[in-house]
Amino acid sequence: MTVSTAAVARGANADFTIEQIEVAAPRAGEVRVAIAGVGLCHTDLVFRDQVETFAKPAVLGHEGAGVIEAVGEGVEGLAVGDKVMLGFSSCGGCPRCDEHLPSYCNLFVPLNYAGLRLEDGSTAYSKGDERMSSHFFGQSSFSALAITRARNVVKVPEGVTVPLEYLGTLGCGFQTGAGAVLRSMDAQEGSSLVVFGGGPVGLSAVMAGVIRKCSTIILVEPVAARREIALEFGATHVIDPKAVDDLGGAIRAILPLGVDSALDTTGVVPVIEAGLGALAPHGVIGLVGVPHQPDAAITVNITALMTPGLRIIGIIEGDSEPQDFIPELLAYHAQGKFPFDRLIKTFPLAEINEAIAAQSRGECIKVVLVP
Structure with missing residues (x-):
């Protein structure tokens, strides 16, 4: 066992506690990573506060980046000292993984949400005799040391100038927003795009719309500073939803068709x-936002959906294949087309609760926690 400092979730709607935990050695197919930085994502709070089946105490965190410090048996292509980004977990052998759609892996839910190793039900973290859930999104990186499956790891390409502690954010939020536009919905040059919500996911979608050369890009966002940065990133229009009585009508005023x-x-x-x-005829709406109520449902008129050929799609991780898509995003960054680092503000891991409050108040867009 190796001792690490971690932010531990002990109960729903309760502050994280900063504790010393024990981290086991990596097993076959795993590596141990010294975390340089880990993004804070809304999904971390959803699993702390709303998902009762995720056992507490737990170490959450799923946007980690750092340096490999130990390698388990059978791991190939990775070595101690490699700089890496950590992504979600997938099996690598089911039909969807074979189609390069690992976020729809047949085992996605247990691999990412069970909080344990599927092989034997063990966890990588403990505190004395107390068991702690690990392997959240295959990594549980709200810890100075994280155990992750080697398949989750993306090596940092040569020549990347972005600080290592920022890079883990590409493992979920930023790749979700960008992938939704570039892959899931495959927005075409000259088409129109509207994005609801100007957080990290929404603003990465705006950047992706610019990359894809969409002719009209609308951001709907109540926080003025986020609307302003969207315009800087290339949005053609912004809407404050609090300032309009009919949101759909406000969009139609810009795009009558x-x-x-x-x-x-x-x-x-x-x-x-x-x-x-x-939506225009044959338009598509992608859903990536997690509702506050687990049983939330939309009402759809079937005829009104069918006649103009409208499409509703759920999106996980932007349909991305991280080994390919994260380097693609870094290449866009190098070209000045994906300045995700402009959205980041760092906090010490020990100040995680203050960081959550600051992000909730709209004082920062994307938090990165540094152990």
Whole structure:
């Protein structure tokens, strides 16, 4: 066992506690990574506060980056000292993995959400005799040391100038927003795009719309500073939803024939329904926002959906293959087309609760925690 400092979730809606935990040696197919930085994502809070089946105490965190310090048996292509980014877990052998769609892996849910190793039910973390859930999104990186499956690891390409502690954010939020536009919905040059929510996922979707040369890019976001940065990134229009009575009508005022692609990052039912109502014929709305109520549902008129050929798709991780897509995003960054690092503010891991509060108040867009 190796001792590490970690932010531990001990109960729903309770602050994280900073504790010393024991981290086991990596097993076959695993590596241990010294974490340089880990992004804070809304999904971490969802699993702390809303998912009762995720056993507590637990170490969450799923946007880690760092340096490999130990390698388990059978791991190939990775070595101690490699700089790496950590992504989600997938089996690598099911039909969807074979189609380079690992976020729809047949084992995605247990591999990422069970909080343990599927092989034997063990966890990588403990505190004395107390068991702690690990392997959240295959990594549980709210810890100075993290155990992850080698398949989750993406090596940092040569020549990358972004600080290592920032790079883990590409493992979930930023690749979700960008992938939704570039892969899931495959927005075409000259098409129109509306994005609901100007957090990390939404703003990465705006950047992706610019990369894809969409002719009209609309961001719907109540925080003025986020609307301003969207315009700096290349959005053609912004809407403050608090300033309009009819959100769908406000979109139609810009695009009378409707919008080709819409992305919801909010999980708010009326917002999703407004986006659906603003679609052009054969338009598509992608859903990535996690609703606050697990049983949240939208109402769809079947005829109104079928006649114009509208499409609703759920999106996980932007349909990305991390080994290919994360280096692609870094290449866009090097070209000045994906400045995700401009959205990041760092906090010490020990200040995780203060960071959550600051992000909730809109004082920062993307938090990175540094052990």
